[in-house]
Structures are given as structure tokens and as C-alpha cells.
Amino acid sequence: MAQQWRSLLFLLLLLVPFAAAAAAGQDAPFVVAQKKVALSRPGPGVERLAVTLNLYNQGSATAYDVSLNDDSWPQEAFQLMSGTTSKIVEKLDPGATASHNFILETKVQGKFQGSPAIITYRVPTKAALQEAYSTPMFPLDILAERPPQQKFELRLVGKYGSLVSVVSFVGVFIYLVASPSKSTAAKGSKKRR
Numbered sequence: 001m002a003q004q005w006r007s008l009l010f011l012l013l014l015l016v017p018f019a020a021a022a023a024a025g026q027d028a029p030f031v032v033a034q035k036k037v038a039l040s041r042p043g044p045g046v047e048r049l050a051v052t053l054n055l056y057n058q059g060s061a062t063a064y065d066v067s068l069n070d071d072s073w074p075q076e077a078f079q080l081m082s083g084t085t086s087k088i089v090e091k092l093d094p095g096a097t098a099s100h101n102f103i104l105e106t107k108v109q110g111k112f113q114g115s116p117a118i119i120t121y122r123v124p125t126k127a128a129l130q131e132a133y134s135t136p137m138f139p140l141d142i143l144a145e146r147p148p149q150q151k152f153e154l155r156l157v158g159k160y161g162s163l164v165s166v167v168s169f170v171g172v173f174i175y176l177v178a179s180p181s182k183s184t185a186a187k188g189s190k191k192r193r
Helices: 002-024 151-178 182-192
Strands: 031-043 046-057 063-069 079-082 086-092 097-106 110-112 118-122 130-133 140-142
Touching (some): 031 118, 031 130, 031 140, 046 086, 086 097
Antiparallel strands (some): 031 046, 046 097, 063 086, 063 118, 079 097, 110 140
């Protein structure tokens, strides 16, 4: 959850130059890219990384020949299982999105800090290619020992929760019936006089 908030914050920081460009009245594309990585363990000693790159054109003009390249994965540690680490989109209209996925697998344990993906695109009014970067990827702890999930406690609540509720209600009922009330104690003290 914290990683999603950080990515969102970084995405908002990327939008600040767009707001300045919009205020100046420029008619240009503004490509924003978000990089997400999901870890899974298909077996012991193997970690699988599902990498998703989402492109957004937040500008007011079309971006042409959008090239996405994410080659920050060393071949000594990561093996490409499906997809490619690069993609070319012919054009990205204003407000349009594009997505690219690939899956990596590793058997190497340790921390890995990847680089942002690089996006280049062409603007018809400019001769030079424009360049953008994806959101940064936070360090991954590959094949690290992860604490067990709290599924055990939830199973106990699901299995014994109703029984605990019934026993609690019966206990409270017995306590109320067996304990003398203040009005009964006051009547008993009046009779002694």
C-alpha cells in the first residue's frame, strides 16, 4: 500500500511540469509512465516478477513513435519468461493509455534496485526526440524470508467466533441473574430496621 502511495506521489510530481506547460498555453504531449512489479513464488528457490508499465498521455497533443525500454534487469540474475522488455506504440493520443507486461524469473537471492524505464517519443513540432522516465522501482528483496500471513488467526475467528459469542452471552446472563441488584439490596436493608 505504501508503495502505491509513493508511486502516486511521484506521478503527481511528474504532473507539475505539465501544469506549468498548460498554463503557458503550449500544445504538446506529456507522457507519464508508471512501473509496477508484483512478486510471486511458483516454487521453492524461485521468484517470479510480473512487470507492468502503464503509459499515459496527459498532454494536449498526440505523441508519435512512442518507444518504451526497460533494460535494467541484468541477464546474470533475471531470465525473461514471457514478453519483451521493450515496446513501440505508433501513436498515443491525448488522454490515451497504453500498457506493456513481461515476466521475469530469478533464482538469485538478494536485494535488487532497478532503474526507471526510458520512454522516447516524437513531437511533430520538434526535431529532437523527447524523453521521459517511469516511476522509480523500490528495492526488491528477492527470495527473502517473508513473515507468515495472519490467516491462522482469521481461521480461528471463523471457526470459533460464534461459539465464543454464545458463551459470552450466557456468561453475562448468569452474572446478571446471580448478582443482587442495588434495589434488592436497598429493600433488604430497610427490612432490618
